[in-house]
Amino acid sequence: MSSFGQVFRVTTYGESHCKSVGCIVDGVPPNMSLTEEDIQPQLTRRRPGQSKLTTPRDEKDRVEIQSGTENGKTLGTPIGMIVRNEDQRPKDYKETDIYPRPSHADYTYLQKYGIKASSGGGRSSARETIGRVAAGAVAEKFLKQLNNVEIVAFVSAVGDVSINRNPTNPEFQNLLQTITRETVDANQPMRCPVESVRDQMAEIVTNFKHKQDSIGGVVTCVIRNCPIGLGEPAFDKLEALLAHAMLSIPATKGFEIGSGFEGTRIPGSQHNDPFYVEDGRFKTRTNNSGGIQGGISNGENIYFSVAFKPPATISQEQQTASYEGVDGVLAAKGRHDPNVTPRAVPIVEAMAALVLADAVLIQKSREFALSVVS
């Protein structure tokens, strides 16, 4: 469905060729300063056309708050937000009228809904993520004031080039501790803050662009200053909510938290994060857990990675079948993103913020209840 969250909840609408896309954010704390200025930056970071490596369409993506604020303060009522689709003409998608794009959503949408939108895959459009990013910016504003929560995502791999994400690598843990959005954005166009690999990444993407091909990558995200106690066993463990959130982003194929798949190869005696106490607070000497134990945040950095497949829409010819079931060759005209990871960065951050804001509100009600009965 188009809603996410229980107490802090976003509902989104919109696809490529309609009047606007947007969202309703319910459960936003009242009396919080909030204007379009708080939301636009992440939408702008999400926007295509930011560098020559991404698609050149220039979407303006200006957010307009419709409701829920007055005099720059939230009222506690739902925040309605819209972003107009500048060009609502169905695009010139001749070939894709004939062929369902391989590995795109064209075929499954038609099967599921029995109707073919002019844009093919309906809400699988990247524009669907605008509402998420707008809502995420609202969540982040709250989290910042809550505990100075910091959420920073960056590109950690493109094709075969990757930073060393081994959880036992001190440089990686140091990067997680220090990385900021400013640093990430200073490393355009790839938003990879590690100098030694970022230029290789850009080169790879350029090559795939020239070949009219595409390539995937990995976005890694760290959450610092997360309150202790978030996450609801059994089914709504914090990592399960994050996995749900991340795999709901278009083009994702995988998620790992903390040590992730690499962690399956580390003996328990090394993988376990020993406790120590500093300034009266329990900390762990290592952080293979990724800040979550038993589904509940433990106060350490939460970090996770998300795999993005190569974009399905490519300009080079592909042998496939038409909607009518006839074999043929599809070459998708137009310019297409050869790699989505840099644009995915603010989307990953937004979804993480939405998970946390909801988890915080639920946990705070528990803490209140505990204080009543103890």
Place this chain on the structure above:
Amino acid sequence: MSSFGQVFRVTTYGESHCKSVGCIVDGVPPNMSLTEEDIQPQLTRRRPGQSKLTTPRDEKDRVEIQSGTENGKTLGTPIGMIVRNEDQRPKDYKETDIYPRPSHADYTYLQKYGIKASSGGGRSSARETIGRVAAGAVAEKFLKQLNNVEIVAFVSAVGDVSINRNPTNPEFQNLLQTITRETVDANQPMRCPVESVRDQMAEIVTNFKHKQDSIGGVVTCVIRNCPIGLGEPAFDKLEALLAHAMLSIPATKGFEIGSGFEGTRIPGSQHNDPFYVEDGRFKTRTNNSGGIQGGISNGENIYFSVAFKPPATISQEQQTASYEGVDGVLAAKGRHDPNVTPRAVPIVEAMAALVLADAVLIQKSREFALSVVS
């Protein structure tokens, strides 16, 4: 929370040292044959003590249906199920009364709930999964009758030993196409059906057991004959629901669908799954998508892998801090699973079945609505 699913929904209860564990399954189709015989086999597969590689505690785990059936048929009302905890005495957990186990849930549960259960991590106990497995067996029964849906999980990696899970490896795709639960169980104790690696896996686990250490692994699962059209964009994409389900299983650290993290390294021109038509049905020549495109099942095999970390409870000494914040050495007495993957197999299958049963019911209501208005 302790509920999962919208229309086909399970709610579970129970931890280690209480009278029973169990679940309520709501939304089960009426008039379906169902007795304990349908449910017990998967519970038995989940049970510890099945081989010398797993923990020797002998839990009987007999399921008792409380409600929702009569004369061996479901009534459409909720199925209540309980499994008694044979031994309710709080275990002799002396050391763990003093030390929160590193990377276990002891510390976070105490922080979240402000109370320490005698078993430490409360519902993070493996016994919490009994309700899931019981409910999953009910879901499976329905899916079998629906479309002969087959869900088979197996161990694909332990420590450094792994089968070749590259999506472009034809042997792997062939394994996914042919593997059965019978074959999986014939490959005890590791439930890895690939002869060349299964014995190495067993050897690894034996070694870790001798070292009083533990090691992780990967469980891979395939779903065959899944109906087309399941999954709800935007937030409830089928892979997002599966990721949520899998990361809610204790000790999981990662999830990947189809090509997964490996897929980030494959060019789009190869990663895209071209369509062809056979017997009037659209199929794809490759299946890097893992049976889901745009969040919606496309009728191909759905396959995914889940990373399990090394079990946190080990008998060897660990330097850590006590609940009182004093540095010290914890050696968890008793016998502990050095590796959980073989027992995780039916749990992964159960959670997959629960996701599918719910998604089927929701999609079928859509198909009905479509038929009304078209």
Place this chain on the structure above:
Amino acid sequence: MSSFGQVFRVTTYGESHCKSVGCIVDGVPPNMSLTEEDIQPQLTRRRPGQSKLTTPRDEKDRVEIQSGTENGKTLGTPIGMIVRNEDQRPKDYKETDIYPRPSHADYTYLQKYGIKASSGGGRSSARETIGRVAAGAVAEKFLKQLNNVEIVAFVSAVGDVSINRNPTNPEFQNLLQTITRETVDANQPMRCPVESVRDQMAEIVTNFKHKQDSIGGVVTCVIRNCPIGLGEPAFDKLEALLAHAMLSIPATKGFEIGSGFEGTRIPGSQHNDPFYVEDGRFKTRTNNSGGIQGGISNGENIYFSVAFKPPATISQEQQTASYEGVDGVLAAKGRHDPNVTPRAVPIVEAMAALVLADAVLIQKSREFALSVVS
């Protein structure tokens, strides 16, 4: 929260003095004809200023579909709809800046949210219902095609004047069987189709208007051709969902289904609705049940009544306390509805439609499941 429904779900936003009000309707059947023309009529019926008995503010309330349709057909994706607030200037509410209006939401909103919107009661504004009515019109379109479901509400009481709603009154049952929206609207301004009382009602309202006072009333609603089997025991009985929906409408104080409160006085031997079979279908000779038995629709007319209190905002002087806690006299300037029941008619219909559309989709998934296993 601002969402209603499980599978067919509306989420609304907006209050009095913001840019727009609107909603997102999720779960709308795909491939259904839908344009603004389908939605506007009910919004126009809800609009104030339709007669001299209601408030003279002229709100245009034109709905604009933002997403989810193409070429006049639904896509299966969420329908975003907005209705602009023509005049966004905070109204000249001088006195109500000083005094919380007695029995209005001004005080409780301030207590709940800790912030006072310029309009006082935030979302308790009647404009909040616009999104409901728009969404209800979409639901109705589906229900019409489903089974020619007819939902007709009308004013059955104003102050002391009431039609005879006794369930055993054959004229009342006949009215329920035959009433149409056209007839209702032909009986302006009160939307009461019973000639003998409608003029008295209008007179009462005129009198209260002249006295700068207000008066309540009852809206009765009938649903004809409702499919059998809707409603989910135990907690989501169809009448429970209807009660929830109706009591969520501003200014409501009561709900009764079928015989309602009167039914508590009828002996069981008369109250029970005996079965008979006609044309192979089970029918009941009486309908004290109101079309629902055991929480499940039985195919007879569903009918219920909703009590609306007198509007809280009146122009005559009221002794009360200011926000600062000082006793004083409030006289709310401006013109106010002396009675809301005629405008409530389409809102009641909308909420009924939303309940049914969701219940139909859930039940149809059950029927499908039943067909699979039987």
Place this chain on the structure above:
Amino acid sequence: MSSFGQVFRVTTYGESHCKSVGCIVDGVPPNMSLTEEDIQPQLTRRRPGQSKLTTPRDEKDRVEIQSGTENGKTLGTPIGMIVRNEDQRPKDYKETDIYPRPSHADYTYLQKYGIKASSGGGRSSARETIGRVAAGAVAEKFLKQLNNVEIVAFVSAVGDVSINRNPTNPEFQNLLQTITRETVDANQPMRCPVESVRDQMAEIVTNFKHKQDSIGGVVTCVIRNCPIGLGEPAFDKLEALLAHAMLSIPATKGFEIGSGFEGTRIPGSQHNDPFYVEDGRFKTRTNNSGGIQGGISNGENIYFSVAFKPPATISQEQQTASYEGVDGVLAAKGRHDPNVTPRAVPIVEAMAALVLADAVLIQKSREFALSVVS
């Protein structure tokens, strides 16, 4: 479905002729004292066979906590509770095997689920309410500690005999202010605390029993010391949640809050509840609102009434149709409750407690969020 609530949530299972009935209560505050002693009293009050006016079957209804507590304290994990069905033999329901009972759920259950349970109406059995009452007792324990919240229900009408429930009647308001459960139970068998009517009520019920007939009644409930700010506009107004909860109780036909249907006849100038300030707190001089304004609790007494129809199962002969569609005469053997209102008292209290506990937790998270950003 079988779940109720968002953050404090109960899920129930069980019907007449199964092994046990019970529930899972999720979201219970941790570290709260809780044993069977806290729960049994309300179950015992719900139990049939308490007086000669109710059904003589003696059900023991002993609750057994399965999980979620240790050493008499809650753990924060779900509370599983079961109550065994003493006699699981399908009852001797010969006639009702042939005839669907008029106005009972037999027919609609069969239509909805396509299968006929031996008990006829499946979960429409009164035993389904046991899980609610057990869960409500847990909620009450929390509410008591929260703010000394008091919830007291009583029988206010049976057939034509009623206490004067007019909201402007000072004796009625005084009753609401002072009534206790002890007083209610001292007025057996009818649980009506007003001396002048209670004996008439008992006489009516006795008469209907002798006539093998049944009669309905009204249960009124007051909630004192409810915290301010509960209820979530727009769809989850506190009165909407209460209405949902009450209309989900078997045999209910109506709900009214505060002035209710009577309030439609009171001019706004009298109906409005003027504010005054006492001890620094806003109070209202009258309470026609019933403690809720704009969907949000205002700190005054919340009171509401629930209409219960005459029980459908009666022993006297009824002309009706058999399952096979043949006209005939049904006389339901056995002894049946001629009136359910005294037994409904603890069920109404339980549902009210469940609504409040959930609303408190949600609101407390909002208040926390407000404190963060203000």
